[in-house]
Amino acid sequence: MKLSDVKFSRSIALAESEAYIDSNKEIIFVGRSNVGKSSIMNALFQKKDLVKTSSRPGKTKTANVFIVANKYNFTDLPGYGFAKLGKNLKDALDGLNSWYLEERIEQLKKVVVLIDSKLWPQQSDIDMYGFIQELGLPVTIVLSKIDKIGKNELHKSIAHTQKAFFGQEIIPVSSTKKIGLKELEKSIKLSLTS
Numbered sequence: 001m002k003l004s005d006v007k008f009s010r011s012i013a014l015a016e017s018e019a020y021i022d023s024n025k026e027i028i029f030v031g032r033s034n035v036g037k038s039s040i041m042n043a044l045f046q047k048k049d050l051v052k053t054s055s056r057p058g059k060t061k062t063a064n065v066f067i068v069a070n071k072y073n074f075t076d077l078p079g080y081g082f083a084k085l086g087k088n089l090k091d092a093l094d095g096l097n098s099w100y101l102e103e104r105i106e107q108l109k110k111v112v113v114l115i116d117s118k119l120w121p122q123q124s125d126i127d128m129y130g131f132i133q134e135l136g137l138p139v140t141i142v143l144s145k146i147d148k149i150g151k152n153e154l155h156k157s158i159a160h161t162q163k164a165f166f167g168q169e170i171i172p173v174s175s176t177k178k179i180g181l182k183e184l185e186k187s188i189k190l191s192l193t194s
């Protein structure tokens with residue numbers, strides 16, 4: 001299976017929140033706004049801008065589903081916990097995250113949780129992780145944007161993240177410098193085929 005064999009499938013807004021029904025196995029990307037979810041998907045797909053990215057937090061406002069090899073869903077969720085969006089929009093987007101996870105629980109083979117390597121896990125990450133744990137979903141933690149920090153800072157960030165998400169796989173990644181992508185791809189494929 002090649003992750004570059006990918007097409008846009010659909011967008012789902014909370015207002016529409018009509019469950020779509022398909023039995024495709026699914027990988028989902030979650031994390032705070034601006035952490036690099038859409039960028040990492042482009043990097044995995046080897047596409048420049050199939051998944052829309054922005055330097056302004058809050059770019060992704062719908063659940064955007066992409067289909068790989070005509071049979072696996074890869075879904076980009078809006079960033080959670082971004083207070084500056086205003087309370088109503090923030091609550092709606094946080095709601096879309098939890099609604100979508102519950103809706104697709106049977107198909108979800110992995111939740112990729114992105115944590116900014118520079119910011120470390122925040123309360124909103126811990127809350128989201130608790131929710132994912134309650135649903136019993138398999139998790140991989142990605143430390144994102146590691147090109148922005150030095151080696152020492154990265155070691156500290158990894159140690160802190162290991163503490164916060166005890167026992168989980170942690171993969172340090174840079175989408176811009178293409179570090180850690182092969183490892184993430186391997187982990188994703190293992191979840192889809194096992």
Ligand SMILES: Nc1nc2c(ncn2[C@@H]2O[C@H](COP(=O)(O)OP(=O)(O)OP(=O)(O)O)[C@@H](O)[C@H]2O)c(=O)[nH]1
Nearest residue numbers: 034035036037038039053054055058059060079175
């Ligand atoms: N230096 C660096 N910048 C990155 C990396 N990944 C993403 N960015 C930048 O971070 C910003 C946000 O990236 P996005 O991929 O749009 O983040 P997102 O998590 O999808 O954000 P929302 O859709 O708002 O939730 C953009 O300006 C990206 O260019 C990385 O690995 N290294």
Ligand SMILES: [Mg+2]
Nearest residue numbers: 037038059060
């Ligand atoms: Mg995005």
